[in-house]
Amino acid sequence: MRSGLKAVGYVIIALLLLFILAPMLVILPVSFGSSGMFQFPPSGFSIDRYSALFADDRIMSSIWLSLTIALVSTLIAVLVGVLAAVGIVRGGMPFKGMLESFFLGPLIVPLVTTGIGFLIIFVPMGIVGSPVSIALAHSVVICPYVVRIATATLRQLDPALEEAAIVHGAKEGYAFRTVVLPQLVPAMISGGMLALLVSIDEYTVTSFLIQANTITLPIRIYQLVSLDINPVVTALAGLTVILSFIVIFVLEKKFVIHKYLEM
Amino acid sequence: MPRMKRFYSVLGWIAIIYMAALFLYPLANVLTTSLNDNGSFSLEQYAKVFSSDVYMKVLGRTMWIAAVSTVISIVLGYALAYFIATRRPGSQGLWLMLIISPMFMSLTVRLYGWMIVLSNEGPVAAASKLLHFSQEVSLLFSNFSVIVGIVHYVLPFVVLNIYTSLKKLNPAVLEASMMLGASGARTFWHITFPLSLPGVFAGGSIAFALAANTFLVPVMLGGPKTNLLSNMAYNATVTIGNFGLGSALSIVLLIIVVIVLVLFGILERRGHHA
Numbered sequence: 405m406r407s408g409l410k411a412v413g414y415v416i417i418a419l420l421l422l423f424i425l426a427p428m429l430v431i432l433p434v435s436f437g438s439s440g441m442f443q444f445p446p447s448g449f450s451i452d453r454y455s456a457l458f459a460d461d462r463i464m465s466s467i468w469l470s471l472t473i474a475l476v477s478t479l480i481a482v483l484v485g486v487l488a489a490v491g492i493v494r495g496g497m498p499f500k501g502m503l504e505s506f507f508l509g510p511l512i513v514p515l516v517t518t519g520i521g522f523l524i525i526f527v528p529m530g531i532v533g534s535p536v537s538i539a540l541a542h543s544v545v546i547c548p549y550v551v552r553i554a555t556a557t558l559r560q561l562d563p564a565l566e567e568a569a570i571v572h573g574a575k576e577g578y579a580f581r582t583v584v585l586p587q588l589v590p591a592m593i594s595g596g597m598l599a600l601l602v603s604i605d606e607y608t609v610t611s612f613l614i615q616a617n618t619i620t621l622p623i624r625i626y627q628l629v630s631l632d633i634n635p636v637v638t639a640l641a642g643l644t645v646i647l648s649f650i651v652i653f654v655l656e657k658k659f660v661i662h663k664y665l666e667m
Numbered sequence: 668m669p670r671m672k673r674f675y676s677v678l679g680w681i682a683i684i685y686m687a688a689l690f691l692y693p694l695a696n697v698l699t700t701s702l703n704d705n706g707s708f709s710l711e712q713y714a715k716v717f718s719s720d721v722y723m724k725v726l727g728r729t730m731w732i733a734a735v736s737t738v739i740s741i742v743l744g745y746a747l748a749y750f751i752a753t754r755r756p757g758s759q760g761l762w763l764m765l766i767i768s769p770m771f772m773s774l775t776v777r778l779y780g781w782m783i784v785l786s787n788e789g790p791v792a793a794a795s796k797l798l799h800f801s802q803e804v805s806l807l808f809s810n811f812s813v814i815v816g817i818v819h820y821v822l823p824f825v826v827l828n829i830y831t832s833l834k835k836l837n838p839a840v841l842e843a844s845m846m847l848g849a850s851g852a853r854t855f856w857h858i859t860f861p862l863s864l865p866g867v868f869a870g871g872s873i874a875f876a877l878a879a880n881t882f883l884v885p886v887m888l889g890g891p892k893t894n895l896l897s898n899m900a901y902n903a904t905v906t907i908g909n910f911g912l913g914s915a916l917s918i919v920l921l922i923i924v925v926i927v928l929v930l931f932g933i934l935e936r937r938g939h940h941a
Contacts, residue, residue: 417750420743424769424822427780430790434783442786444793484682491679496672507682510690514880514924516897517917520904521693524700524914544689566671576674605773608882608897612905622775629779630887641776648772652764655771662760665767665827 428645435642441635453639470621474603477542482596485550493558507551519612533615542603550595553664557591594664701914712915729896733878736817740874744825752833767823778887808890816884821877825870832866864938872931876924896920
């Protein structure tokens with residue numbers, strides 16, 4: 405009876421794992437197939453779609469645009485996020501609880517609301533559609549990920565260390581740079597990696613700001629899947645799946661990222 | 668150390684100024700735009716939203732789909748979190764990463780994967796043909812496919828929250844219950860489950876917020892009849908160019924999400940005290 409119950413449990417978990425991995429499991433074979441881009445199981449084997457992928461200028465330019473925007477917005481988000489974290493955890497600011505919610509706000513406010521807000525303030529500045537406007541918008545959307553991880557890390561650090569530096573005559577900036585910042589490096593890398601991934605994948609806010617010559621990667625993928633129905637996208641999707649699994653593996657092996665994600 | 672504290676406050680203020688300029692200021696602009704009619708204060712856009720059958724229907728569907736997706740995600744997420752929490756401590760991290768791995772993968776790409784799975788040339792259709800369900804199965808572009816997409820999108824967040832609260836349980840309490848003769852099921856329903864409720868509510872609130880706010884899932888997996896509030900706000904703003912209406916729709920969504928989050932927060936705190 406008990407072992408029967410256990411077996412049912414394992415079957416349920418196996419089905420749930422299948423559900424979780426299903427979209428990835430179908431993309432890979434389809435990307436190496438030569439049949440329709442919505443057909444599974446696919447027929448034939450070919451790497452034509454992958455070679456076509458790297459020859460496609462529009463896709464390549466979207467990849468570079470998204471990577472550039474992600475890099476710039478992540479640098480801003482890490483800087484702002486770490487400053488926010490030290491202010492919240494160690495500073496003498498009023499209403500710290502509310503302040504923390506404020507910095508996590510972009511996670512709660514609907515992305516369309518944020519997107520409309522950026523559109524409203526960027527139109528009079530004449531920068532809608534520029535990579536700068538998209539990078540600024542992304543920096544706000546991804547900042548909470550850095551704030552969360554940096555505040556959690558900072559709360560576990562011992563303030564006595566930098567106090568010792570001050571007592572021994574260090575200036576505030578020097579104590580911060582040489583004592584606190586090095587201890588925050590793992591949090592900055594983990595939070596930054598997460599922020600980078602979110603930026604590369606950001607669709608909603610970006611869709612308010614793009615123009616014909618600044619189509620970011622997720623929007624390009626959407627267009628290829630739903631409007632153009634262009635099979636090259638299968639290779640792009642397959643590549644994304646493979647790269648993502650490599651990134652997850654490295655993040656887990658190097659930084660044990662699941663420790664930072666537990667809520 | 669007042670010197671260091673003052674220094675940190677200065678750093679904190681730099682971050683506050685940045686977020687005030689690029690988060691609070693645009694948000695305030697959305698609010699004023701929604702309340703503005705030719706330069707004077709007006710509730711006209713909101714009156715339009717609440718008196719229109721179309722918008723009220725979309726509002727209702729958004730809440731309904733978000734609620735159904737949240738409940739499904741909590742049930743599935745609990746099973747998965749419980750499975751992870753009962754593995755050997757050494758392998759829990761690996762199981763957790765496998766189960767939440769979609770979180771790190773492009774949502775656009777995952778939704779394309781779901782389009783393949785649910786398409787009429789896909790594996791689900793092929794399986795039902797094998798089982799001789801004669802008529803053509805068309806699962807895409809329906810409420811069903813939108814809910815599948817949303818559940819897949821929010822599940823990792825729910826698993827993370829419930830797993831964290833399960834891990835915080837004191838094993839001594841469970842042992843005590845078992846040693847005093849309670850069965851496994853009794854221990855689960857009387858001890859484990861009530862103590863994990865804060866994680867369930869925390870996961871539920873994130874799930875609801877993400878589900879209600881979702882924009883991309885209906886865009887890719889939905890049809891013209893499965894637009895949600897976010898899509899309506901986008902269409903009003905970008906396609907029609909009516910910033911006032913789009914702003915009002917998005918503010919309505921914001922207010923609903925905040926109310927639901929506050930309610931979940933109260934439940935979560937009650938769970939902590941229980």
